[in-house]
Structure formats: C-alpha cells, structure tokens
Amino acid sequence: MSSQSTRQRLSRQERYTQLIEVAWQIIREEGTEALTLGHLAERAGITKPVVYDHFTTRSGLFAAIYREYDLRSTARMDEKISQTEPVLEKIAAVIADAWIECVLLSGREMPSVIAALSGTPELEQLRQEYATAFIEKCRTLFSPFCQGHTLQTPALWAMLGAAEGLSWAVVIGKISAQQAKDELVQGIVCMVNGTKARD
Numbered sequence: 001m002s003s004q005s006t007r008q009r010l011s012r013q014e015r016y017t018q019l020i021e022v023a024w025q026i027i028r029e030e031g032t033e034a035l036t037l038g039h040l041a042e043r044a045g046i047t048k049p050v051v052y053d054h055f056t057t058r059s060g061l062f063a064a065i066y067r068e069y070d071l072r073s074t075a076r077m078d079e080k081i082s083q084t085e086p087v088l089e090k091i092a093a094v095i096a097d098a099w100i101e102c103v104l105l106s107g108r109e110m111p112s113v114i115a116a117l118s119g120t121p122e123l124e125q126l127r128q129e130y131a132t133a134f135i136e137k138c139r140t141l142f143s144p145f146c147q148g149h150t151l152q153t154p155a156l157w158a159m160l161g162a163a164e165g166l167s168w169a170v171v172i173g174k175i176s177a178q179q180a181k182d183e184l185v186q187g188i189v190c191m192v193n194g195t196k197a198r199d
Contacts (some may be wrong), residue, residue: 004030006037006183009092011034015046015050015054016054016064017091018044019040019044019051019054019055020064020065020068022032022038022040022043022044023035023061023065024065025043026039026040026043027065027112027113028109030060031112032109032112032113032116034059035043035061036058036060036197037051037052037055040061050098050112059117059120059122059123060122061121062113062116062120063117063121063122063123063126065113066110066113066114066117066123066126067126068124069102069110069113071128072102073089073096073099073102074133076098076101076102077095077098077099077102078095079092080097080098080100081094081141084140086144088142088145088188088189088192089189090146091141091142092184092185092188092189093152093181093185095141095188096180096181096182096184096185096186096188097181097185098182099163099167100166100167100170100177100184101177102183103167103170103171104170104171104177111168113169132162134160135153135156135157135160138156138159138160138188139151140151140155141171141194142188142191146192146195149195150195151191151192151195152195155191155194155195156191158191159184159188159191161188162183162184162187163184166180166182166183166184168190
C-alpha cells in the first residue's frame with residue numbers, strides 16, 4: 001500500500017527523474033548490460049508498464065540518459081559562462097573546464113551508454129543535435145573575438161573533435177584533466193586567432 005501511495009505522490013516528471021537516477025545507479029553498479037526496462041522497474045520498485053510508458057524501448061531509455069547528461073552539462077556550462085568576464089582566454093577556459101569536468105563526472109559510464117546506443121537511430125539523431133547545438137553555442141561565444149572576421153564551421157568542428165579526443169584520453173588515463181583543459185584552451189585561442197589571420 002505504501003508503494004502504491006508513493007507512485008501516486010510522484011508527478012510524471014518526478015517519476016521520470018527518479019527513473020533516470022536509478023538507471024545511472026544500475027549502470028555504475030552493474031554495467032550497461034544489466035540495464036533493461038524490467039530491471040529498472042524492479043530497482044525503482046514500480047511496475048514494468050510505468051517504465052515502458054516513459055521510455056518505450058531500451059534504446060529509448062539510453063537516449064533519455066544521454067539527453068539528461070547533455071542537459072545537465074549544458075546547464076553547468078551556461079551558468080559558468082554567465083559569471084565569466086568576456087575575455088577570450090577566460091571564456092575558452094570555461095568551455096574547456098566544463099567539457100572535461102562533465103566527462104569526468106560521468107566517468108566511464110557515458111562511453112558505455114553511447115556504446116549501448118551504437119547503431120541505433122536514436123543515438124545518431126541525438127549526437128547530431130547536440131554536436132550542432134554545441135558548435136553554434138561556440139560560434140556565438142567566440143565570434144565577438146574574431147574582430148569582424150568569420151569563424152569558419154570546419155574550425156569549430158575540429159575544436160569539437162579535439163574536445164572529444166582529449167576527454168577520452170583523460171578517461172583512459174593517458175593525460176591528466178589539467179593537460180586536457182590547457183590543450184583545449186590553447187586550441188580554441190588558436191582557432192579564433194587563426195580565423196583573424198586567414199581572413
């Protein structure tokens with residue numbers, strides 16, 4: 001009876017948030033292979049239909065986890081940017097710090113989530129959406145430092161590739177988080193200055 005009343009007390013959004021948190025716990029404790037809709041329902045103490053109503057499929061669940069990760073990462077980054085002096089090196093440092101720290105917070109779990117989604121249309125759509133959004137955010141942030149010159153799209157995509165590569169190197173222990181941040185800041189500054197030089 002108490003379990004039923006708990007279900008009634010939670011709004012749909014609260015239930016969704018709870019399920020995402022429980023899903024992360026399962027991934028951390030048991031790995032992505034253990035995360036199924038049935039197991040999530042069991043760990044959350046609710047019935048399977050409730051979980052299916054939120055996510056429909058296992059891929060849908062992993063896509064939701066990916067989406068929540070990105071939303072939280074973006075929110076943290078936006079908050080830091082709003083408190084930062086508009087100086088190229090300082091804004092670049094915020095982007096680099098937020099990117100690397102978000103990867104460290106997720107540890108090895110996020111790469112496993114992406115691997116679990118590999119080959120699904122959900123992953124391809126999400127990665128394209130979020131990569132494009134990040135590119136446009138950086139274009140908006142760094143264009144004012146180009147002194148009227150055009151920040152080229154290929155350069156922005158190269159910066160994204162560098163951020164992903166450096167993050168992975170940190171996760172597998174090849175470089176330190178600080179080395180990754182320093183390199184990414186340098187890359188961003190060079191990208192902006194290179195734009196001015198090319199034009």
